[in-house]
Amino acid sequence: MINRRQLLGAGAAGAALVSSQAWGKTTNMGLPEAAQMDSAATAITPRPSSGPDYNPVVTLNGWTLPYRMNNGVKEFHLVAEPVERELADGMIAHLWGYNGQSTGPTIEAVEGDRIRIYVTNKLPEATSVHWHGLILPSGMDGVVGLSHPGIPPNKTFVYEFDLIKSGTFMYHPHADEMTQMAMGMMGMFVVHPKDPTFMPVDRDFLIMLNAFDIDPGTYVPRIMTMTDFNLWTWNSRIFPDIDPLVVNRGDRVRVRVGNLTMTNHPIHMHGYDFKVTCTDGGWVPESAQWPEVSIDIPVGAMRAYEFTADHLGDWAIHCHKSHHTMNAMGHDVPTFIGVNKTELTKKIRTFQPDYMPMGTAGMGDMGKMSMELPDNTIPMMNGWGKHGPIEMGGMFSVVKVREGIGADDYSDPGWYENPPGEQAYEWTGELPEFATNNSPKTILTPKPTSKG
Known part of the structure; x- marks a missing residue:
């Protein structure tokens, strides 16, 4: 496990030979170190100490892959392998990923870099890596059978190309991708502009949207699922175990969101409007940037x-598909809203004393319940805030804007204390009479006028 403040750079002689089917000539220095991460904490990468300056991205509950310099080439080592990922406190999934985690580590480099990525396959079947959105030679594109042969188990292939454009991209297999992507094989690839004055920000967050279908009490995703996913995650983490986005008041903030699920996700952020500045096709010119408070992330897109973080507070950020902010969703749960279950409950408790009726007045009570669950699952709603249960889960987090946050400080500042007069409260006085218009002459919609 690498330290969260460790400079991600040094490598060591590797333990595997490069496959004879690898492309290009590499120097005989062995493989770069295949760094591993077994923590679900957000790891912060320091700014580079040499080369073009850039502000590294912060991958929520993730990390950035180390590299080494080899005769002017940045060398990375990805290992495709089975992993155990803590989706939430008390729930582990058996997935496939990279370097100990799913989603895989973020790859960061700079426009103009030449990069060499060693990919070692420790899966039980062949794999590949497609560099989604990057412009590169056809033979490096990662489509098995089209670009190159699949990477057999226990073999290492080399991908080598120049980064000719900056932006935010993704990586994933194009080999048995129905299985491999459903098992969690995906990651983000950030190419920073070579000009540090182009599109600078103070905080740069990165989120990969992914989803799984894992039955309560089980560990392995059901790979044949097409629509009925029950766990909606950011970087393979579920609220309330997704870290907050911590920023200092006045910071210029960028949020990059990639989607490799089977459906679109309208990401909504409270308290702010924002401008869309980049897609996986490239940067949006300032004259074409458009304002939003929600941005729909299509399938296979970023x-x-x-x-600018002007407004202090704790601001929700979430997918606006309501079931995507719920955990462990069941698709065969009947609706009992308005059903009086009093007598039924008495009868059930004669043989099941701990039975608790649910759903008579909606599902909000789920946020307060502490009912016994099967092993290796989580409640539908499990997040608590300063004022009680948040009644959210899944694809949800909080943007925490504060005064006096240090430039490299991403630690959770706790809950925001609303100033006097700035919090909604219960009214206990008399209600005013609401004005109504009962005039028969009232015209709500103007009638069309006839011509001639």
Whole structure:
């Protein structure tokens, strides 16, 4: 496990030979170190100490892959392998990923870099890596059978190309992708502009949207699922175990969101409007940037948006598909809203004393319940805030804007204390009479006028 403040750079002689089917000539220095991460904490990468300056991205509950310099080439080592990922406190999934985690580590480099990525396959079947959105030679594109042969188990292939454009991209297999992507094989690839004065920000967050279908009490995703996913995650983490986005008041903030699920996700952020500044096709010119408070992330796409953190507070950020902010969703649960279950409950408790009726007045009570669950699952709603249960889960987090946050400080500042007069409260006085218009002459919609 690498330290969260460790400079991600040094490598060591590797333990595997490069496959004879690898492309290009590499120097005989062995493989770069295959760094591993077994923590679900957000790891912060320091700014580079040499080369073009850039502000590294912050991958929520993730990390950035180390590299080494080899005769002017940045060398990375990805290992495709089975992993155990803590989706939430008390729930582990058996997935496939990279370097100990799913989603895989973020790859960061700079426009103009030449990069060499060693990919070692420790899966039980062949794999590949497609560099989604990057412009590169056809033979490096990662489509098995089209670009190159599949990477057999226990073999290492080399991908080598120049980064000719900056932006936010993704990586994933194009080999048995129905299985491999459903098992969690995906990651983000950020190419920073070579000009540090182009599109600078103070905080740069990165989120990969992914989803799984894992039955309560089980560990392995059901790979044949097409629509009925029950766990909606950011970087393979579920609220309330997704870290907050911590920013200092006045910071210029970028949020990059990639989507490799089977459906679109309208990401909504409270308290702010923002401008869409980048897609996986490239940067959006300032004259064409458009304002939003929600941005829909299509399947297989990335959107980045930016805002200035002017408004103090704790602001929700979430997918606006309501079931995507719920955990462990069941698709065969009947609706009991308005059903009086009093007598039925008495009868059930004669043989099941701990039975608790649910759903008579809606599902909000789920946020307060502490009912016994099967092993290796989580409640539908499990997040608590300063004022009680948040009644959210899944694709949800909080943007925490504060005064006095240090430039490299991303630690959770706790809950926001609303100033006097700035919090909604219960009214206990008399209600005013509401004005109504009962005039028969009232015209709500103007009638069309006839011509001639």
